[in-house]
Amino acid sequence: MRVPLLSRYRYLQLLLAGIVLGVCMSWLLFLFMFGTIQEKQTRTIEEQQNKIAEMKKTLSIWQEDYKELNKKNQEILTVQxxxxxxxxxxxxxxxxxxxxxxxxxxxxxxxxxxxxxxxxxxxxxxxxxxxxxxxxxxxxxxxxxxxxxxxxxxxxxxxxxxxxxxxx
Structure with a gap:
């Protein structure tokens, strides 16, 4: 007994080729979309981390100034x-x-x-x-x-x- 040739079933070949090609294209489309979204997320997280770092620096500067002003004010307190x-x-x-x-x-x-x-x-x-x-x-x-x-x-x-x- 012999296995039938696939050349006889041309529509089956086209169907399988279409499925494989569709899977590959959809996978590539998924990777592109997922990569784009992840890149935006990463960029947003980096921007937020930079803003947080800047705000922490600004906060520490304000706190130091506030402490210095408090020390000066306590030195020159007057009776009210x-x-x-x-x-x-x-x-x-x-x-x-x-x-x-x-x-x-x-x-x-x-x-x-x-x-x-x-x-x-x-x-x-x-x-x-x-x-x-x-x-x-x-x-x-x-x-x-x-x-x-x-x-x-x-x-x-x-x-x-x-x-x-x-x-x-």
Whole structure:
């Protein structure tokens, strides 16, 4: 027995050749399209990486400048406000808030020279400030009181929490 010749089945040859040629062309078309898309993706990723690198450099420059400015600003901080609070006024039966308010204003008046001064120099002279406050004698309801510093904070707002004591 013998295998039949393919030359007899010409349409089968054309069909197989068409299939092989179609597969090859579609594969080449797929490779071209996929390669083009991948090339665009790669280019986009490279551009984004370059932008990120530039932004990181810019960010580091801004952060360094910001840190330097903060250091300079902290060196030249000035006092903006004075906040005085007197506590334990109930112990001596002082119920008038007006009297306490006037006492606080008198102390603020004594310390008004500290406003707009450099914070570092004020902190160096904190003992002098404490003596100014503690040597102050107040008259409330015909009694003489002295102040004792309970707490004192130095920043752009000087905060002093004072306690009333009877003067001797």
């Amino acid at each position: 406000k004075l906040h005085i609070k007197i506590v334990h006024n109930k112990k001596y039966q002082i119920h008038e808030t007006q009297s306490i308010f006037e006492a606080q204003e008198a102390i603020k008046e004594d310390l008004h020279m500290l406003l707009a001064k450099d914070l570092a120099s004020i902190y160096k002279n904190r003992e002098l400030i404490k003596k100014i406050i503690e040597n102050k004698t107040l008259r409330i309801n015909d009694r003489r009181y002295r102040l004792q510093i309970k707490e004192m904070y130095f920043y752009t707002t000087i905060t002093a929490i004072l306690e009333l004591k009877l003067a001797e």
